[in-house]
Amino acid sequence: MLILKPKVDFVVCVEAEITPELATKDLEEIKKFKVYYGKEEVELEKLFEITKQGNEKKIVLEGDFSKVKWIGYRMEDGEIVVKGNVGSHCGSCMKGGRIVVEGNADDWLGAEMSGGEIIVKGNAANLVGCPYHGDLTGMTGGKILIEGNAGNYVGERMNGGEIEIKGNAGDFIGTEMRNGKIVIHGSCGFVGGDMRGGEILIGGDFEIVPSFKRTDEGWVGDVNVKGEGIIKKL
């Protein structure tokens, strides 16, 4: 297990593409792992206190990581526990393993994720499980659980996997979604634009696009793309 703690207040954001894999390396190698600090490429030890305890594929991030981005990018297995907040792109393109964020997560949480599990105990910002700009497919597998609220753009162009939000969410839920499941226990804004398939369940209020058919099962659409997505009350 590897424990990281920021040594300084970051003047600008840090980009640290660390995955649990790093915890299995020897300490010297870990210290020299390269991260970006503005335009500088620096060694991990310059910015973080590093403690290694055994070889478990697990990283614990202690302190404020809200200015640290790309944590768990492309991770395949193991575990990352963020004790506080985390910066954007956390768990993006993740294939497996588990990330637990005890605070809030920033934008692009689990973007284009294909497997594994992300749990956020606080809120998540925007673009949860979305495709990066220009890409045709967002999340394809795995699960994202947000115990608080989420912002705009959730599960856009989603093609598999599940996103569950215990609180409320913003606008554009499941836009152009093709497959998979989104569950929102609270309320949200615009839902289902150009949805082709998949399922969205909502506990509270929501604003559906006016191109869905009302059926016994729920709302089916978006008819504008001959979609067969289903939106139901939870």
Add this chain to the structure above:
Amino acid sequence: MEVNVVCTFCGSVCDDGLFDVEKFRSKRLCKLGSSKFSKKERIKSPMIDGKEVSYEEAIAKAAEILVNAKRPLLYGWASTVNEAIRLGIILTEKVRGVYDQCASVCHAPSILAVIEEGLPAGTLGCIKNRADVVVFWGCNPMEAHPRHGMRYSISAKGLLVKDRKARKVIVVDVRETRTARQADMFVQVKPGYDYLVFSALRAIIAGNADVVPDEVGGVSKDKLIELAETMKNAKYGAVFYGLGLTQSRGRDRNVENAIKLIQLLNRYTRWVILPMRGHYNVTGAGEVPAWECGYQYAIDFSRGYPRFYPNEFSAVEVLKRGDCDAALIIASDPVAHFPKEAVKKLKEIPVIQIDPFPNMTTLVANVVIPSAIYGLEAEGTAYRMDVIPIRVKKVIDTEYWSDEKILEELIKKVDELMG
């Protein structure tokens, strides 16, 4: 002596202006253009911390700030020419900063929409010749682009559509604007509901009116059907849209849905769509970086190569997130035009300003470098809102350096400092 000038105020870039050099007065231009070509207070001299210095000293100080920053933000670029913008990209790449331009508080959501769906557009000349139906959606050219209607859209005399009578003008907005008063049809939408209105129109046009509820976004179904029919029956239609779509709820998705509507309409007849770009060369501020480094705005070079993440590299976000430690502001006034939370950061970090006029950013800038006014004192290339290149002219002499020259010297200084 009267000479032809190309107006460097708004995105219409009217090129038929006349300027009397002796009297320092323009003709034919609108209120905005006339203000551009009138005498105004200028920044008198380069300054460092309020003290007048030479261009060389100010540029040396600016270079030092940029080189010492961990991540400088280089923002603005909408009211300068392509030649300067290109140097700006090269400079940003060298100092590994963030390039962002005024579109990020203007039509940047349009770029996001274009990424999703493309842009089925036409030039203003094509629209004036052919468009028998013109829709202004969330834009108000009578205030923001005053000669647009006369030159290109509302009353322009075209090849196939000869005059105003032959053209149907529709305004869709949340309020009855001055432009709306000129329209044949006004559709009032509830603020923040344009997205839904586009979806409804798409459903009606594709023959799925049955699913559309009786009212969408404050617009009755009957009105929606009327609008849909008018659009479908046009021979050649044009939608101009503005910040009413990009700055309100829905932002990029509003535009994306509008583009999807246009795609659909092209299955039945011809339609094009164009953003009403604000500053005279805000279009160039996106086009130039696109060919120089692949993206239009919100470009980070910290890793030595360009990356595009508008959610974090657009200027407002960079400032709000505390993700820059110095800024160069050129041809723009973010202190006046950014939300106060972003302005706060600009007050805390070293700021370099390059601009002809004193403005609110001058009040927070540590290094101020005055520049020549393009279109009047310096020439260069600008892109009209429809991405048509027009050379803006130099019609009077000046002692002020052009942005191009300032940036050239700045790059030299940066090169020296970086070895």
Add this chain to the structure above:
Amino acid sequence: MVDVVLITGRTLDQGATVEEKLTEEYFKAVSYIELSEEDFKALGLQEGDRVKVKTDFGEVVVFAKKANLPKGLAFIPMGPYANQVVDPSTDGTGMPQFKGVKAVVEKTDEAVRSVKELLEAI
């Protein structure tokens, strides 16, 4: 006190003075709010009275003007006054929400700050 949805945007006067931000003309062009006739009346305003505009994101004192607007909609020209109260969140797009912000408008005796004073207060 009235509840409104606030939008901001360009105007001719704002545009014509935008390169002279430290002048009286610019100040005049951007330091007001347009209100519907109903809202104007409800607040008991006279043309030129001052109002305080409050949102979740800040507050600002501006002059009040009557305009042809639907009840509940208000407009401030783009610029430093509007930017005291607009929604700075960009919701993943990079674009703040300059239009469509919920606001409360009330009559006030407080003075309208100059642009310099506004900046100092940030």
Add this chain to the structure above:
Amino acid sequence: MMLHIKNGIVIDPKNKVIKEKMDIFVKDGKIVEESEIKKDECKVIDATNKLVVAGGVDMHAHIAGSKINTGRTMRPEEMRPVRSKANKFRATVGRTLLTAPTIGYEYAKMGYTTAFEAAQPPIGALHTHEELDSIPMVDKAALPVFGNWHFVLKYVAEKDLEKLKTFIAWALERTKGYGVKVVNPGGVEAWMYGKNCRNLDDEVPGFNVTPREIITSLIKAVEELRLTHCVHLHCNNLGNPGNYQTTVETIKLANGFKNDKRPVLHITHVQFNAYAGTSWRDVKSGAEEIAKVVNKMDNVTIDMGQPIFGTATAMTGDAPFQFTLHRLLGAKWSNKDSEVEGGAGIVPLVYLPKNPVHAVQWAIGLELGLLIDSDKVVITTDYPNGGPFTEYPYIMAMLMSKKMREKELERVSPYVQKATNLPAIDTEKTLEEVIHMTRDLPAKILGLEDKGHLGVGADADIAIYDINPLEIDPSNDYELINKAFRRAMYTIKGGEIIVKDGELVKEVWGKTYWVDVRGKVELEAIKADLEDYFKYYSIELQNYGVEERWIRMPEKIVL
């Protein structure tokens, strides 16, 4: 700087030098006689047993202007792959769509030193030149698009050849253009009404003319003006099954025209116009029919428009075709209707080897390259329509090796076996043939006398590759060929070494050629028409066009 390239094995088809061991001398950017060189001041490049050829000439690529830039804007997913970080050179990014600096660098690395932008929208001419000015390393030029320009349609309708010629001269000067490009003549004007002109005899709405008349008149005008480059034609009916017949008919329009220096008609990216069958379900190759006609004629050339498996971006002045493609693929779509001049469209696509249609397209490109005489077919991908120009070495290798083709055929859809003749073609082009197809042939078609060869007086644009032509057997050593042509050992541009061992060593800026033929016409003849018709433009006549001093290194060719 002077150079002495020593002991190389030279292939210089134009000068009939085939695999000869010889030295090349360079002074002041030109190839010179040995006697002009001072040996002690000269840098010697040891090219012992290495292939020495002229720098490559790309006569048809979309490398600059509003189309590719809209492509970039639309496709951040294409721009995301990083090629190199900024250092002494600019950062380079892009998968197949590349930034302007990257385009220049990649051509140079491949040993190419000249590249032409194949479609310049006239009113956007300045944009095209700005981007060309941001492409380092190569010489360049742009071909303005004429085939739907109202002036052209009007003069063709009026059968006023003199005015047509005058207009061409005026337009080339205003756009700082190089030659006459024609894209779907009449069809793009028809698109303004939601229509197309798929056949040569379809009438263009609003004008009493047909594509046949437009093409014939333009050939006539260009030949009477004796322009350096012939009419460069993107045919009608592009991208539709059955279209090979339109192409065959179009090629025959060159009958009766003669030019002793070059062809009178160049048909571009013919792969997209070489489909038999009636729909995408039964599409077949029409390459053989086209090859037969081209081989029979002595005044027509073509380029391949070879698809490369992977991502690509369709971008053409053929706006109605782009809309069809958008509907077919359900992909994002940009369109630009341009004043009274024409239009354009952009749609992303991907060529998949297992997709029967894509595989057929891929095979057709190769068939054209193999079946048509080497003196009449140029290697192109119609970048980025067929894919990246950086894959030219792959095409060169494929044309030279049946074995490589057999290997490649194994990974593509078996549909090509019945829908094309590629599997049965035994032809293997020789090294000198593919050198010809990438150097002196395109230079000849473009009328660039100092390009594409290594004779004395030629521009010192030279590529040296790490293969020994005397030993290599391209038929078997295709992997070596494919590798060697990607990374030049040396690329020399205007006498300067810009690439060594496949890496950039120096950034240089090439010339922009344009053709001034105003001396052959009376511009006065169209003055009134211009003044009258410019009321249908959105900019003033006085502000239309590009001045020479706005271009970094203009090179005027006065005829």
